[in-house]
Structures are given as C-alpha cells and as structure tokens.
Amino acid sequence: MQWEVVIGLEVHVQLATQSKIFSGASAAFGADPNTQASAIDLAMPGMLPVLNGEAVRMAVCFGLAVNAEIAHRSVFDRKNYFYPDLPKGYQISQMYAPIVGTGLVEIPLENGETKQVRIHHAHLEEDAGKSLHEDFHGMTGIDLNRAGTPLLEIVSDPDMRSAAEAVAYLRKIHSIVTYLGISDGDMSQGSMRCDCNVSVRPVGQTEFGTRAEIKNVNSFRFVEKAINAEVQRQIELIEDGGRVIQETRLYDPDANETRAMRTKEYANDYRYFPDPDLLPVVIDDSYIQRLRDTLPELPDEKRHRFTENYSLSDYDAAVLSQTRALADYFEQVVETSGDAKLSANWVMVELSRLLNQNDTPIERCPIAAESLGQLIQRIRDNTISGKIAKQILEPLWNGEGTPDQIIEKQGLKQVTDSGAIEQIVDEVLANSQEQVDNYRAAPEDRRPKMLGFFVGQVMKASKGKANPAQVNDILKQKLEG
C-alpha cells in the first residue's frame, strides 16, 4: 500500500514585546524564577488584564506578511483548565474571533519548485508559566516569569505532505517572523514551538485519516524526526490491522518515537467563553495601512532582489535571504567589498564554517560585516591572495584588528614586485635542477600540470605572499625562455 502523509502545524511564536501581553512585567527570558511576575501574572484577586498594543501590532504585521485578512474586530476568550503554572485557571486566548484570518505562504520544495501552504488563522494568546519538577524533593516548583508572555499561534491548513515540507514551512514562518522583528525565533529558548498534526491515508483517498497531535516540538530537526517517527508508527499500526486514534502525543528524541500523553495531561473541555475583562480589539483600515507601510522587505522579495541585482543563483539567494540577520550581513559585506558573488561565497562558505565551528549565530558574529567586506576588497585589489585571506579570518574572529591591521602586522601583504618574485623563482629553479630538466624535456601538453610543482615551491618560499599570477608568468618565462 502506498501512503500519503498529511501534516498541519500549529506554531507558537513568542512575540518580542518588552512587557507581557496583559501586564507591565518584563517579558525578557532568563531572569531568576518569579522575579518577572507581577500581581496580574500571579492572578492575585482583583487583578485585571490590560492588552499590550505592541502584541496587536506584531500580530497584524504577521498577518500582512502572509497576505491574510486582518480581523477588524477580534475577541479574547478564556480557555479554562487547572494547572499549577496557569495562575488564573484559564488562559486568555482567541477562540472564536482571531485577529489574523486566512493567509498563504510559499515554501521551497526539494525539487526546486515552490508550494503554497494555507494559513488557517493566527491568534494572540498568553503563555503559561513553567513547572519545575526537579530539585524540589518530591514537590513541584512553579516559575511564573513566562506566564503572560505574548504568543502568536499560527495554525496552518493540513497542506503539507512530508516531514521535509513541514520543516520548510516552519523555516518559512521562522524567516517571516524574524524578518518582521516580531520574534527572536530562538527555538532553543522556546521562542518558537510547534504542535504537529499528522495523519496518513492511502494514496488517492480524498478524506483525511485520523490525526494524532505531537505537542511542543522545539527544533527543526525534531519536527522532521518526530513526524517521520509518527508516520512510521501510524503506517505500521494500520498495516497491522490497527486504527489510529485521535490523541495528543509527545516526541521522545532519545528513543526517537512518539508516545501518547496520559489523558490527565490535557483536558478535553476548555469551556471557552469571551473574556469579560477585555474589550474586543477593534482595528480600522488606517491602522492596517500604517502598519503595511512599515513592513520591511520580506524573505521572498529579498530573494528575488538578490538574484536580480546581484546575479546570485537561486540557491545562493535562498540561503542568504533565509534570515534577515544573514541577509543584512551579506548586503553589508557587498557594500564594502563591491563584489556580490565573492561576498556570497565568503559568507556562505568560509564564514559559515567558522560560525558552525563556534556554534555562533550570525547575530553574534564577532567579525563585523564591514571587516569581511574589507578583507574581500583586499583580495580584489591584489593586496592579498584568497589563500592568505582565509588565514586572516581566524585572527579577525579573535578580534586582533581590522583586515588591514592584521595584514600589516603579520606582513601578509602580497609581493607584486616582479624583481623580488624573480629572485625567489631563480632560487627555486636553481634548487630543482632535475625537475627543470624534466619539464623542459616534457611534451607541451604535460607542462601546465608540471608547472604546479614550481608554483607551489615559489609560494612556499614566499610564505604564500607572492602574487600567484605573476609567479606563473615569470616561471613560464624562465622555464621556456
């Protein structure tokens, strides 16, 4: 039996507001437990929520970025359930009238084509706190710093047909929210979390199979692995004569499998009703237009511009436009270096390698884009060779100065004085009589390959500083002349 996989994602994006969605407490990550929880976040008696306008602005910006309808009137509802890290006994969310309606994103497929994924809606809600089950000797600690942090929950239609598509979609959402600057998108800190709705059906069947929901997957890699594991499970289950039941599951990365959550871990009747403490959010066209005017260039537009203006390949443009930080960095490098293709190579190959080695995101790259641009500039004006430039990258990373300072300090300036190069060439030839004889005896077509040996010797003798083109010319002249 051939199976088709059907996936829909619910992505929770933590919005980068200064304060929480309904209180004035700071929404920053990483403070000591319960130091960023106000009386409102603690749900003290008589406390009331007041909506943070920034959260609304950010939600609307997202809606505009995915060409969604923006609701002129949206309503906050209460989702009622008991949990110790949910102080009010309800979460303020939007059930019946979300702020962002249906939208659309385009995702790249592995075969180079693109696919459209529909956004069902996106709504604002508050995050819960955290339960800490370790370190409390059989008790549970509650940290309410995160309680009330604004989230935008983006719900897709079940339009994805493979784990790879789901990851591409998630990357696209990540890219859009970071471009908009409405979230840091840092999955390791929970700024983006994902619930994956997964089902399978025989190829050709129109109705969907029963879905299982994998809760709270928190990395691109795990999304792919969790979905694949779940798909595998469902197919095996059905092929063994079983039936998939609609349930909530958790992905265990160690075992690489999904497991059903205990029924007590989720309630099934949330008793949603409109929160009487909050007024409907009413948005007019002029507000929407004002925000539309502030939208930055989005990933798709940027990718287009990169291929057109910089003549980059589709692949390079896609990689470099994936995050706004990387795209901005790249463009800064181009501006200083004056060569887009060379800049693209340096950013995507040499710099990426260093970033990966040091596990550093581009946002915290210690090499300023201007520095890298200058380095490339020095390759272009023949001050240094590409090979020397690679040697300079490391000291640049370590903050040992600007490219020019390092070139100066380490005496790496390329030797272009033909007299000096000639002298080295003469020495090399004098010490390699046998190879010289062989070269001269060899047929024409084998000579270029043999020339490499001499070039290598000269470069070595010059500590890599001799201008390779000149070395070539002079060697040829001497050997053949």
Added chain:
Amino acid sequence: MHDKTVTELAAALEQGEVSSVELTQHFLKRIKEQDSRYNSFITVNDEQALFDAQAADARRARGDATPWTGIPFAHKDIFCTAGVRTTCGSRMLSNFVPPYDATVAARFKEAGAVCLGKTNMDEFAMGSSNENSYFGKVTNPWGEGLVPGGSSGGSAAAVAARLTPAATATDTGGSIRQPASLCGITGLKPTYGRVSRYGMVAFASSLDQGGTMARTAEDSALMLNVMAGFDAKDSTSIDRPVPDYTATLNDSLEGMRIGLPREYFSDQLDPVVAQAIRDAIAEFEKMGAKVQEIDLPHSHLAVPAYYVIAPAECSSNLSRFDGVRYGYRCDAPKDLEDLYMRSRAEGFGDEVKRRILVGTYALSAGFFDAYYLKAQKVRRLIQQDFINAFKDVDVIMGPTTLAPAFRHGEKTDDPVTMYLEDIFTISTNLAGLPGMSIPAALINGLPIGLQLTGNYFDEARLLNAAHRFQQATDWHLKTPAGLA
C-alpha cells in the same frame, strides 16, 4: 455625632468643631461596643484608622483638605486594601493580605478618608441575605433575627446602625440596592464602567460594579465624586468626564419624565408594597415630574439569564483560588488533584460551590450555545428594552424588592426563592445601567426602598431626583428602634 451625614461631618471638620481623630475614635468605639449585635465588620482597622486620622488632621491644618479628608468610612471586604486583610467573606481568603490597593481604595486614601475597617458580605458577593459569609451572618439593625440583605449586607447594616457614616459596596445583581432597601439606607450602583474594578475581587466581571452606601443621596454624590473615573488598569472602565455630582443635586424636577414598568407592578407584588411605592412616586409628581407607564417586555427573563451569565463568569473567575499561590490551602495534600479538590472543597462555602457548578455546566461543550449564548442574547434584548424605554422617560422607578427584610434562615433552604430577591434589580446589571435604592416607606415598621434606574452615565440625574425626594420626605431619616 454618629447621626450626622458625611456632608455634615465634613462641615464640622472644616469648622474645627471636631477632629478626625475624635470622629474616628467615636466610630471605632461604637463598632467595638455594638457590632457584636450586627456582625457587620470582618476586620476593624483600629490602629491604622487612628494613624490615618492624625494624618488627615495634619493635612487639614496644612490647608489642603478635600471634603473627605478625615471622614471615617468602611470598605466592603471585596476591595483589596494594601496591608489590610481582604477576605471577600470567604475562608478561601481568610488569610489574604493584598500588597496593593484597589483603585477605589486608593482614591479614598488620596482624598484623605479614614478607613475604619472591612465590612462583612456574602462570600464572593454571592447571596441576598448575608448568611453566606465565612465570618458569620449579619443582622439587620431594624430587628433581631432579620437579614440585612446581600451581598453588601455588612456595609448596609453598618451604615444603618451608625457604625460608619458611609461604606463602599458592590452590586452584581442587586447587592447594593437590595440591602439598601432592607436596611433603610441610600445605595447607588453606577453605570458599568464608571467605577474601576481594579483590585475589586471579581464575581461576575461583566456585571460587577462598585458603588456607594450612605444615608443620603447627597452623601452618595460625595462618594461617587471620589470613586468615579477612568482607570487605565481596568479595560472595561470608560474614559468619560466625571461631573461634580453634588452640583446638580438641587436641580428642579419640573418636567422630569418617570417611567413605571408595568412588569414591576404586577399582581405578584404585595399591594401594600405597591401602594407604598406609588405613594413615594407621587412625591415626584408633586415636584413637577410626569409619570407614565412603560414596558420592559423581557423583564421576566432577567433572573434566568443572570443565573447563567453570572455563574458562568464566576466559575472561571474563581478558578484562581486553587491553593497554589495564596489563600487557603488544605492540610498536607497528597498530590496535585488532592490539593485542588480539598483546598476548594474546604475553602469555598455551599452557595459559591453551587454557582461554580452551575456556571461550569453552562459553559460545557454541548451546553454552551443553549445556555451561555442564549443568555447573552436575552441580555441584549433586556438592554434593548431599556434603550427603548429611555427614549421616552428620564428615570425608571419601581420597588427595589418584593418585600422588606425577611428572617434569618427563612430562604436558606430554597436557593431559587433567594434568587428572586433580586428580581427587580438584576436587569439593571444585565443592561449595565445605573440604579439607586432610597428609603421610601416603612411596612410593618420595616424599611423598603424605591428603585430608580437611569440612562447610561446619568448618575447625576438619579442623585438629583433622590436628593429632592429626601428634601421633601423623611424616610431616609427613620432609624431602627432601639438604636443606641
């Protein structure tokens, strides 16, 4: 001294006839000597009150007193008061000391008023007899064994017994007007959104409104001058200018149009009560007002709609009382579920549990449309009835309650009969309108109130009408027999 109104006390303070410390001592002494009869206070604030009174006298000496500087008063124990226990009449909050002031409390503090203490109430403001308090039932000063009404029964009894010149209160379905009626005092529930709900423990958020309890309309106007106004901390508070409510108290009632809802004067109303209310309304006619009958055709649906919406909201509002962060926690919970179940089972009283159950049911999947949404539709119909009525009239009048005070225990076994106590008051909350109850008659020696309902933000007109009535009559001056 305790027979004086706030207005008179303010004048006495201003004239230097008495100091705030003397006044405060006087009322504290009365509370100490007499409140065992009424149980109208849960917490008496002796030390802090005297300290505040000294500060008020000093402020007056500096020359920047407000009309409230140095005036003793009391807060219903639903308003959070920084550093002073706030119980909401519940075991659940019997140990709760808020670190913040409700906006209402902060405004009285700013004005320099002296809070004597916190008054008793039905638990979480749920009740019409003040028999649902964890801190014991309250007795109506008009008679041994009589209820004061509820939920603001403590505030009403304390004002009626002259233990405080005035008290704050709240009204979700009649909790100011009904006890005011039963205790023979003046109570005002403002328009929803007029007074901030910040720091007021929530019962039913879309209905709750803070208001006033005093002996006269004039004092009520003074109170509302302090309490009313926009508060950015309450999203449902309305940003609209606040008039000086005392400025229009003496305006003429010539030509004022009074509407009498046919539905409020049905056969079910005791003819004696009906006549007493008609007699009171006749006083307004003497002052030039025009009376006409009106229809509020959906009135009969108010109680059923209310008893879906209010419990639904309360079931959610009271979820925060889970024994985790503050308030009552059961002893030695075995696990999380045990902590929740026993903390809430032991911390809440029966009426609160009943309403949480009703509300949870009404919001449940499969019932939500039939109950909650239906009730909201009814609510809009009721609101529309009033909007239509106020096209033709300025004030709607009728009885506040079906009868005067009943006896302790008389209705405790029958919640539905108890709920009918608010039959005339509830629709005002559903519509969000301002309403008052003023003493209008004595029936068998017990007071009963006239209810005045106004258009949105028309508190000044209600106070004006009530004040002129009180200038012309003396029902508000009647005191319970045997009052010391």
